[in-house]
Amino acid sequence: xDWGFTIFLLVCFLAVVLLIEGGFLLWHDTSGPEVRQLDRxxxxxxxxxxxxxxxxxxxxRADDEAGPLGRLLLRxxxxxxxxxxxQQAGVDxxxxxxxxxxxxxxxxxxxxxxALRQPLWLALMVAAASVxxxxxxxxxxxxxxxxxxxxxLPDAVDLIARALRAGHAFAPALQMVAEEMPEPIGSEFGIAxxxxxxxxxxxxxxxxxxxxxxxDDLRFFAxxxxxxxxxxxxxxxxxxxxxxxxxxxxxLLGTVRVLSAEGKLSAxxxxxxxxxxxxMINLVNPGFMQVxxxxxxxxxxxxxxxxxxxxxxxxxxxxxxxxV
Numbered sequence: 001x002d003w004g005f006t007i008f009l010l011v012c013f014l015a016v017v018l019l020i021e022g023g024f025l026l027w028h029d030t031s032g033p034e035v036r037q038l039d040r041x042x043x044x045x046x047x048x049x050x051x052x053x054x055x056x057x058x059x060x061r062a063d064d065e066a067g068p069l070g071r072l073l074l075r076x077x078x079x080x081x082x083x084x085x086x087q088q089a090g091v092d093x094x095x096x097x098x099x100x101x102x103x104x105x106x107x108x109x110x111x112x113x114x115a116l117r118q119p120l121w122l123a124l125m126v127a128a129a130s131v132x133x134x135x136x137x138x139x140x141x142x143x144x145x146x147x148x149x150x151x152x153l154p155d156a157v158d159l160i161a162r163a164l165r166a167g168h169a170f171a172p173a174l175q176m177v178a179e180e181m182p183e184p185i186g187s188e189f190g191i192a193x194x195x196x197x198x199x200x201x202x203x204x205x206x207x208x209x210x211x212x213x214x215x216d217d218l219r220f221f222a223x224x225x226x227x228x229x230x231x232x233x234x235x236x237x238x239x240x241x242x243x244x245x246x247x248x249x250x251x252l253l254g255t256v257r258v259l260s261a262e263g264k265l266s267a268x269x270x271x272x273x274x275x276x277x278x279x280m281i282n283l284v285n286p287g288f289m290q291v292x293x294x295x296x297x298x299x300x301x302x303x304x305x306x307x308x309x310x311x312x313x314x315x316x317x318x319x320x321x322x323x324v
Contacts, residue, residue: 087212089142090184102134145184150215152185154250157221157243164236170225171196188213202229217246256322263320271313274305 083095110127114120156177163173171193178190188209195205206222221242228235282289292298
């Protein structure tokens with residue numbers, strides 16, 4: 001029996017086991033469920049804007065995990081607003097990772113355009129414009145989440161009012177919303193309930209909730225709770241009236257959307273029609289529009305037409321945009 005070969009196999013087996021165990025421990029310490037839950041709570045506290053201790057703890061944690069490049073990007077201005085935007089969008093990603101990913105995307109686009117032998121100025125412009133893609137996606141995710149939360153708010157307010165009428169305190173009523181309501185409103189009210197459990201005053205917890213979720217109806221709810229705790233009154237009746245007011249506002253908003261749908265469709269058609277017509281003419285007869293790109297007077301006509309179109313598009317969308 002070859003003992004040397006047997007010992008070699010045992011050593012290889014132990015090495016593989018230790019490698020798997022080390023990888024699991026690394027994942028558990030950096031990306032495990034407890035770490036993600038703690039990170040979400042710290043990010044939510046920081047996005048709320050109140051509580052210096054949580055913000056300091058979050059900054060220290062971010063500096064430890066970001067790395068040299070991430071720490072350099074975190075020194076950029078308006079990073080706190082980006083953190084709040086990530087929180088409002090419900091994206092499970094740290095600010096440093098988002099900044100690093102955006103920077104790598106810009107560098108990749110720049111290198112690909114250079115590899116395709118494009119001009120340097122074009123590569124720089126397209127690479128700079130590529131930064132807007134993650135921000136546009138983040139803004140879209142934020143708006144979708146806020147609209148979903150706004151639609152769930154009347155049921156949550158009614159649930160809190162019923163809990164108060166049944167004799168529960170305000171904090172357990174928040175816990176009921178967190179446990180019984182789906183995302184995203186359940187997690188937001190759960191954060192508010194956890195803040196009250198951590199010792200943060202209810203008024204500060206409500207202000208943090210209003211700062212994390214920039215919805216006017218939710219701000220009405222937060223202000224009503226704060227005023228009731230300072231001046232007194234029947235909070236259940238106040239919240240019931242707020243829920244009724246929110247539902248009536250939704251009805252009015254739906255009516256406005258129906259009445260303005262035709263105007264929005266006309267605005268979309270008039271906005272896209274010139275570009276679509278120019279594209280079709282250029283495909284059917286390329287020489288017909290060539291004078292616009294070759295003659296100096298054609299350049300001025302193009303610039304004048306674009307300026308007039310921008311003004312018309314602006315006024316059309318201002319006309320059909322009605323706030324309720």
